Amino acid sequence: MSATIDAHFHLLDSSCHEVLPRIWSDERRVDLDERIDGAGLDGAVVFGNPFYWNPTEENLRVRELTRRSGKPVIPVGLVNPRLGKVAVDEVRRCYDNGFRGIKVRPDSYALSAASPAMRPVIETTAELGIPLLIHSGRTAWSHPLTIGDLARDYPEATVVMQHMFDLNGDSAIRVAAQSPNVYFETSCAIGTPYLRRAINEIGADRVMFGSDSPALDGAAELAKIHNLGLADDQLASVLSGTALTVWPMERAS
């Protein structure tokens, strides 16, 4: 049985049902360890609610939750690149507080992943040696080709393309073929033929499992991976090996 690390695991609290978009499921349990055990995970890459304009307080909340956790969790900070120096300072503060990655959700800020405002952020993550996780989707802001534009300019940076462009992964695969520093995370990747293509053409060692729980059904996202009919070594890479390559300082039990 392969170890399973969930590379897209949100920690939410009751504030998520305030004026922010109501896209989350009703599950709002904040007991991180209980959720990890319940999902049968061996580790998780965790972050907060990506809709806050200035996510500093949200990052502090996630830091406290992960400090109290007895599980192998890798905290990732959220930043809004539109905030300029504030965003870069937040990247560094997150790193100093033990965060080992930064996530940007371009659609939360109507921001192109190829925006000039993204550059100081990716330069800082590259300097610190931590990955930059970028939500991908169907808008122009988070389209894989815009993520590809950014990744191509910073080959020294590690970029995790979350969701792999959900339904149609063709352009995502082309981006990864051109930029070896781009990894895929599988949550919300509805087009499983493209997911299978990515594993076969780009390599299982560049694809990592993620659930987007609790926004999405973690069990269904995991079943999606098991139903791909992967060879054992491919499955092991997707479920945990790739994540452990991107976060080499961490080891899930």
Add this chain to the structure above:
Amino acid sequence: MNGLIDVHTHIGVDLGDDRRQSAGELLASMDAAGVAHAVVSTFEGGPDVEAGNLEVLRASSAEVGRLLPFVVFVPTETPAVRARFVPRLRDWMARDAPPVGIVLNPTMHPCDLSHPEIDRLVDVCAELGLVVMLHYMAQWSDAADGGARLARRHPDVTFLVPSIGWIPAGIELFGDLGNVLFDTSKSYGRMTVQPLLATVGVERVLFGSGSPETEVENELGKLHASDLTDADLSSISYGNARRVFGMSAPWSG
């Protein structure tokens, strides 16, 4: 053009879209294009929206009657920041150039416009006589339903929706709401202006440029090439805006 009013301009800095315009640059462009008055707000995606609102208010105080300030509310800010907005708004109403409207940008700040907090804010606008700008951007369709429902719940408040009338679905969403006005920014000229006028009537269409993303003279040129009667052109260029903002005579400074 006698007393031309531009109901859609911005000053400040937007790092994400690499735009900036000072008050001096805006005034110079108004002079060059023959614009007497302009509605001005800070960039909704600026690095410090609170500071941007203050910059707009200061610039408007220096040009009393010529610049009409709108202030931006960021619904995806933390509760503490959001709670500061209405008390400040009430304070600002005592200024020599008080706000004449607020801006909500559901594209830049994805939020739940059906939340009671938004309704309470719009109630305050009704009390203070403020216009609510619903500033959708290029990818607006998912969120625009919420904007139309918000305008329907507040028939006593005037809403201004920039740019959206150029998409048939936008006209359909807002067309039957008599309290919703449209500005002409980013139109494709006659082929889009005429269908809007035919559907909503000339009294609900106002000239707006969207400067500095667009150029005022180009936006004016499109309007003048839209086969309008002199009466319609006057209504769109200044008559409707004078009615909405309670302006009795063109600025003569």
